[in-house]
Amino acid sequence: MPSPRSVPVIGDETLPEKVDVVVIGGGIIGCSTALELAERGLKVAVCEKGNIGREQSGQNWGWVRIGRRDSREVPLMAEALRLWPELEKRTGHATGYNRCGIVFSCTSDAEYARYEAWLENLKGLDVDSRMISAGEYKKLFPGNTLDVKGGHYTPDDGCAEPQLATAAIAEGARAKGCYILTECAVRGLETTAGQVSAVVTERGTIACQAIVLAGGAWSSLFLGSLGVRLPQLRVLNSVLRTEPLEGGPDTTLWTWDFAARKRKDGGYTIASGQANLVDVVPKSFSYFIDYLPTLKHEWRALSLRFSSRFFEEARIPNKWALNEESPFEYHRSLDPVPSRKILDRAFEAACRTMPVFRKTKVAQRWGGYIDTVPDAVPVISPIEKIPGLFVATGFSGHGFGIGPAAGRLMANLVTGEKPLVDPHNFRLSRFSDGTKTVVECGF
Template identity: 60%
Template sequence: MPGPFVTPVHGDLDLPAAVDVVVIGGGIVGVSTALELAERGVSVALCEKGGIGQEQSSRNWGWVRISRRDPREVPLMAEALRIWRDLDRRTGRETGYARSGIVFTCASDKDVQNYTNWMRHLEPWQIEARMLSASEFEAMFPEAQFKVKGALYTPADGRAEPQIAAPAIAEAARDKGAAILTECAVRGVETSGGRVSGVVTERGRIACSSVVLAGGAWSNLFCGLYGLDLPQLTVLASVLRTKPLEGGPDQAIWAMDFACRKRRDGGYTIACGHENVVDIVPNSFRYARRFLPALREDWNSLNFRLSSRFFEEARTPKRWSLDEASPFEYCRVLDPKPEKRMTEKALAELSRAFPAFAKAEIEQHWGGRIDVTPDAIPVISAIDEIPGFHVATGFSGHGFGIGPGAGRLMADIVTNRTPVVDPGEFRFSRFTDGSKVRPISGF
């Protein structure tokens, strides 16, 4: 069965002639932006080329975490945690959210020191996190059969179900008046007098004064049509889920060789803690220098390969007219083949650490393409070059948990409200204004 099963959202049949804002992309960031705007009385149409939440928003681990975040993301994630707590009531639907805690294990004294230092970033937000000693970890997980130097434990962290969360938020946005248009690719943006005046979709034109591109891994291609150089590459992440299993931990746990999260159905989502696949593509050469600091930081966790992906991206048109089919209409859903070697190795390591997983039955494997930026934090920004155009993308594997917060910040920017957090770190112009663009070491 390719990809996880996602709660279907049936798109509206009628295309609105005009709205205030068009949101491009039906992942968790796009639907969260649409809900925020609709709740403020802004007319909005969300256009998704495939189905709601069908790509990385349903293929991630389902972690809702502030722990071990890049410090630049911490203020926005603190807001996201507040939103998640009320999201089921607000949407009138289940997202699977639970405040269950997340544990990051430490294999070395250096890890203990790094995590201890990191905790200071939570102090302004009064969010509890603490370091567990080796003995405290053993007391929390008496069934564990592996030794740690310590662990970072954040009780405020939680989990949600990726296959139902984005659809629930999309339906809530529709309840508030948003048009939800699936299988409706946006071919491009129209301007008048130098600013956004509408979009052209495969089903026709929608007039609007603002556009939000929340296109995930597709954002670089879309921006390139307008000469906007968004440095973005992808990595392939592979995940498995098990059938319901007794005896596993309630808290999500990360270790170098495995990561696991209990699901609402009693099964577990499992992946490797650090290893991903990087397909070499034409943009790999184009952006090699920009990504070099990140590569130095994560070199041992990346498996580079030359695959058919190189030729697929090389053949993809970079220019098209708005009266012809765009590349987004020829690939509705990115559904890459998972690297089962990695996920099965992760399950084997998890079984050694927690013997209950030796009885786990694998229900499904899937793969997903994570879009990354050179500094591993997102772009949530107005685009000065095209007034009325905005981008929310590049969440670098951290997007699911922070998605509702990102939607609120994006809505603030679009409506010229005081932003819920300072958006300066997420500005698009950081790639061109001479700023030092690189990941923060260790996170």
């Protein structure tokens, strides 16, 4: 079953001859970057090979959370929490944002202690996040049958609607002069005296001074064609939504077996709290050493499988001429088949733990490809080898919530402004300069 339909964004017909910055990718990261740059008065064009917010930006859970974040992402996510409430006013369009609070369940003393220790990451930040007792947990989720020691509760966390938010940001950028070009794949770039000078799209060439690659799961392929190595693989996450339900929890909940959040339409988005599928593909072998720490740390959450995906990706070329069709023109949108087994287990667990869910039915199931990097921390960085080229990718399932702040940080880097936060942990060179890969998420 295909993923939920995002609000359609009609692309501009006219291809500009010249802009200041071209953003490659019309997901939430690319559109947030474009909005920030356009608000600074720069001429910007977003080039999207398919449609705005059509891949993971429109297929994710919709969580906007700082809780349980990798410590390296916390300062940037704290900024995102401040930006989300302003987005509807900034863009003039609905995002569905709701500061509903998120609770992570703790079923053992050891788990409770790990979350409690994690709270040290929020010291000095104005964020309401705390541990709650089993009694407080039961008050938030009446009828919950899960045997808990308590929970990690962040009232400042919330959710937004993936099918609304990216479109809203794109339209907000367009209102400030940004070109939104859909079905406009970028085949490559041109340089002058070693500096970025243009992008070559399927519709023609656009001269520019800087390029931001925000291509999600396609970023590694694009960079590889330029001789730049980015270890990146795809993880399949499966999601479902229910029909509208009265009497369900308003606060978003995570457990090992399921995660659930209330949607704007009154239904719930539900997924497994941990289970994901990883298709073994040719690049799995190329990046095997890079991902060893991830496999050791996340073995409970990742299930490897051999599928037709191996042969599909094996047929994708690594290089192509700029006057020929690129792989991006033959693969407009990633819309994978979800795992019914994983979703059935998650929905059964939700009904078992929260009996109120027995009153509703599954309305839709879908899958989405998460773009991952070995340490699950995003890359928000200039490409030193190609002056004028920047990349924002590898958000590893954390990109939707952090998107507005990631866009602001990228705009800072492009314009040479003082960065919103220290970008050191997000540099691409960490995968080649001997930095040890540390995986924090999924504790």
